[in-house]
Amino acid sequence: MNVTLDGRPTVAYEGETVAAVLIAEEGLTTRQTASGASRGIYCGMGVCFECLVVVDGVPNTRSCMTLVTDGMRVERQKGAGPPR
């Protein structure tokens, strides 16, 4: 499948989570807090909410709980993310 990470095209595989794609392509950082501190995958099972990203324009999406789909646009989130 083809997805974009921060606007850059990359390849993902069916059954992968967004977190897995981010780890493979970018490392562990998924977002920055409002103060600029980096956050990333911590629990990997949907509990800690540290792995939030923007998926297809929707902020606060847990990357560890979201399976990639073809054409998905993933952006690392800054602060609370873009307004909905």
Ligand code: FES
């Ligand atoms: S890594 Fe904890 S909710 Fe995703």
